[in-house]
Amino acid sequence: MNISCDSSELIHRSNRKPIPDQPHSSFSSPISLRKQTTNRIMTNIVLYRLPFLLIGITITILFFYTFPLNDLDSPYYPDSSSSPLSSSALPARRVLLEEPPMKKQSVMTRVPGGVRGKRKRIVVTGGAGFVGSHLVDRLIERGDSVIVVDNMFTGRKDNLLHHFGNPNFELIRHDVVEPILLEVDQIYHLACPASPVHYKYNPTNVMGTLNMLGLAKRVGARFLLTSTSEVYGDPLQHPQAETYWGHVNPIGVRSCYDEGKRTAETLAMDYHRGAGIEVRIARIFNTYGPRMCLDDGRVVSNFVAQALRKEPLTVYGDGKQTRSFQYVSDLVILFLD
């Protein structure tokens, strides 16, 4: 056997001819060796590795489906303003992944105000005050995003405590006599002490209104000015129609307030006519209700406080003066659309 095998090997080498593959031969050429190795690897992959590979791919897909990299609900992006994603990229991703409706809704609420459909970004100056805080309640209830700007002269944090922690609410301590820049859709300008005992110490009407009108012009926001029945002064007409121009003493003790509000109305109308700002003016009469300061000085709070203390009620002057009174919730509802 050994001899015969050696001779065939000799023949092959001398003739330089390829010999056909012999299954039981102990000899293999380099090419067929490579083939065999490749075949063995392929067999291994198919038999053992491929299932593992497929399992790995499935796990990866499931992972990224459950925790998408650009998920805005992730704690890394607590606020849309800190998200590096453009808002236009969001709807496409959400639709592709076909997430449940609740998930889609939570993403929509985080899109910045200018892009959103109905949710408005609103600034309320004087929003920590008596009337302002009730207005803030209605706006938040309506689903708007509210920024309160207040210098806390007569406003109180207590009036807004129930909104702290709400992502749609923000409180900025700021005096509107200094300019402020905010990106908003609407401005409700209430910042001004309204009680005679307070406004003489802080006549902010003209400068505050001018600054907020400037902001309205810059960002194209709708503007509401809360004016007062005092623009009629000591009226010669009862009751006062909106067409009545008033009877005001320009140098009286109340003139910082009544003439200030008259100037504020003039400025608002000038910005409307000159800059095309959408303006609304509300001439507010004597308003009462919860959150009124006990030391407000107005007749209702004075009488209530005196009655609670079982003191006599103080009536100023001859007692023949007349006023129109309204409950605060009846007032703020008129400010809304």
Ligand SMILES: O=c1ccn([C@@H]2O[C@H](COP(=O)(O)OP(=O)(O)O[C@H]3OC[C@@H](O)[C@H](O)[C@H]3O)[C@@H](O)[C@H]2O)c(=O)[nH]1
């Ligand atoms: O203790 C009091 C307080 C007030 N009064 C009188 O009651 C009348 C109402 O006075 P208030 O102090 O309540 O305030 P006024 O109605 O003058 O203006 C108030 O309400 C209307 C808003 O537009 C004004 O911004 C706000 O100052 C006045 O004639 C006042 O002299 C009293 O007789 N006793």
